[in-house]
Amino acid sequence: MRKVTKYQEQLSQVNSLDSFAFSHSDKDRRIISCLQCFRPQEMLPNHLSRVCMKDQTNEERNAEVDRAKKSMKAWTLRGRTWDYNVMVKRYPDEASRRALLEDLRERHFLILNDPMEAQAESNHSENSAAVKTHNKKTAQPALQDCQRVLRVSQADMLDIHGKLLDQQHVEEDQRTLFRYFCEAILVLRYFQRPDAVRAFKASDWLNKRSVDGQIHIKVQSAKHTATFSLTEEDSDILDAYFQKIRPGCLQDSAEDQGRFFLSKQGLPVINVTSDLRRLHEQYDLPSFSSQQVKRAQSTMPCSSSDEPSDERRVRKQKRGRGAADQYDRDFGAFLLKFPVTTSSSPPTKKKRTAAGFPSDKVFYNRWRSLQFAKREEYLSSQCSRRPPTVSKVSLLIEKEGWTGNCPRPEDIVAKWRPITEVQVESDPWIITAIQKQKWTGLALKDFGSKGQGVVATKAFAMGSIVCDYHGKAAGRDLCVDAETFPCECHPTENTMGRMINHSSKRANLRSVHCMMNFPEGKRDVILFRAKRDINLCEELLFDYTTSSANLFEGKH
Numbered sequence: 001m002r003k004v005t006k007y008q009e010q011l012s013q014v015n016s017l018d019s020f021a022f023s024h025s026d027k028d029r030r031i032i033s034c035l036q037c038f039r040p041q042e043m044l045p046n047h048l049s050r051v052c053m054k055d056q057t058n059e060e061r062n063a064e065v066d067r068a069k070k071s072m073k074a075w076t077l078r079g080r081t082w083d084y085n086v087m088v089k090r091y092p093d094e095a096s097r098r099a100l101l102e103d104l105r106e107r108h109f110l111i112l113n114d115p116m117e118a119q120a121e122s123n124h125s126e127n128s129a130a131v132k133t134h135n136k137k138t139a140q141p142a143l144q145d146c147q148r149v150l151r152v153s154q155a156d157m158l159d160i161h162g163k164l165l166d167q168q169h170v171e172e173d174q175r176t177l178f179r180y181f182c183e184a185i186l187v188l189r190y191f192q193r194p195d196a197v198r199a200f201k202a203s204d205w206l207n208k209r210s211v212d213g214q215i216h217i218k219v220q221s222a223k224h225t226a227t228f229s230l231t232e233e234d235s236d237i238l239d240a241y242f243q244k245i246r247p248g249c250l251q252d253s254a255e256d257q258g259r260f261f262l263s264k265q266g267l268p269v270i271n272v273t274s275d276l277r278r279l280h281e282q283y284d285l286p287s288f289s290s291q292q293v294k295r296a297q298s299t300m301p302c303s304s305s306d307e308p309s310d311e312r313r314v315r316k317q318k319r320g321r322g323a324a325d326q327y328d329r330d331f332g333a334f335l336l337k338f339p340v341t342t343s344s345s346p347p348t349k350k351k352r353t354a355a356g357f358p359s360d361k362v363f364y365n366r367w368r369s370l371q372f373a374k375r376e377e378y379l380s381s382q383c384s385r386r387p388p389t390v391s392k393v394s395l396l397i398e399k400e401g402w403t404g405n406c407p408r409p410e411d412i413v414a415k416w417r418p419i420t421e422v423q424v425e426s427d428p429w430i431i432t433a434i435q436k437q438k439w440t441g442l443a444l445k446d447f448g449s450k451g452q453g454v455v456a457t458k459a460f461a462m463g464s465i466v467c468d469y470h471g472k473a474a475g476r477d478l479c480v481d482a483e484t485f486p487c488e489c490h491p492t493e494n495t496m497g498r499m500i501n502h503s504s505k506r507a508n509l510r511s512v513h514c515m516m517n518f519p520e521g522k523r524d525v526i527l528f529r530a531k532r533d534i535n536l537c538e539e540l541l542f543d544y545t546t547s548s549a550n551l552f553e554g555k556h
């Protein structure tokens, strides 16, 4: 039972008034709350005559409508404003008060003496006196103003983040909003230019390096080179987009160009500035140009793209203090603190409470169910084309050392389904993908000593066609000319299939020969097919030595 329950009734009344204040259509402007039943009504006179005052006279009802209108006006003028100092006196229990404050903020109430704002102000004021004078002259917003949207939307975004990690359904518009938020993080907190954010590629993300708790990213394209270092917290947010939202945008028919930020149609995001404006609009905040942000950054003596800003520190402090008392969205923060992996142990009560989370088992249980799902996914992915046996799954579990919180081998066996063979030779999408070399869900990653390799940026089901080994396939042995590189038909491209590394033990692809029906006639092609389910971020590998076709007429 949450501590805030006692306020919920109060808030629901407040909430009903909120719809009046924030509605923009003419129809909604007429909404007035009935003071008899405390419910908002589109047509109060009708409602009174039919429901709440059906036995009274017309005059009495008209007087009641006037009273309700006055009450609504008074509420609009004064009732939306809450004074934190008064709240402190009325609600001495800090946990409940903070939960109430969160709710009020979410519902766009105006909070006087808001401690969060005050703290941000005081942190900011140390070094901003000179800046303020300058800003007054030029109407240049302070950095804190430019970054406000990150703070205001944070609770919503943590909520979405938690749902994404929790495998819960997230509405399309919320997914898009989350993408805007990720773009905003890069522009507003790490001061990246919108065109650099647009040029940001999935492979840049895969090649990120973690050093001393900072995640270093290098964005490299023909026009842009940018480097920045994310905090782990921000990196987790972007990773949730990369792993949970982006794969759903990838479409075989759309040319994503390997970009990191994609529209829901799977196309590269064109205008990052517009996305930021939409995020600001969502929170009724004025937006700022990236030049204003840059200027605001340069006038902050202590700000740096590598360090959290003052505002960010406040945000962190706030989360640390209030986390134990907040709603479900804090599960997102819980997961950031205690990431779920197949091998990690659930946080003990001591650790949970030390980190400011509730001591009860609610988050603990949700954490365990997430781990259960991950373990189930892992076990299923380890099963080959043939149905697994109970003993094979038991061995896998034993090898991982899992003594509890994992599926029964019998359940993994029961869930296994054969993948039906796909008739690929006339598949128009595969034909186009070969011709244009536009395979989706693949990105290059640097693997150090073995050079570059190819990584899956979406999950591939067992049996699916991943890409082709591009080149001239000819002759009885189906040799592909591996020396002519780049190939004649794509002289400027580094075709993906040729970048796949070798593994005899961990191969997840097998090569298959197909006679593809191209418009100009049939042609031999070597395709790579997933040997098993391939997870997002997994390196694609095939066994160079047991390939069904001899790919090595020329040496690599």
Ligand SMILES: C[S@@+](CC[C@H](N)C(=O)[O-])C[C@H]1O[C@@H](n2cnc3c(N)ncnc32)[C@H](O)[C@@H]1O
Residues within 6 Å of the ligand: 449, 450, 451, 452, 453, 498, 499, 500, 501, 502, 503, 556
């Ligand atoms: C088809 S290319 C793969 C792309 C290559 N890694 C690159 O960066 O261009 C094959 C070459 O990659 C390297 N390679 C592939 N698999 C490897 C492995 N498992 N270990 C080390 N090097 C590997 C070898 O140099 C091989 O000749």
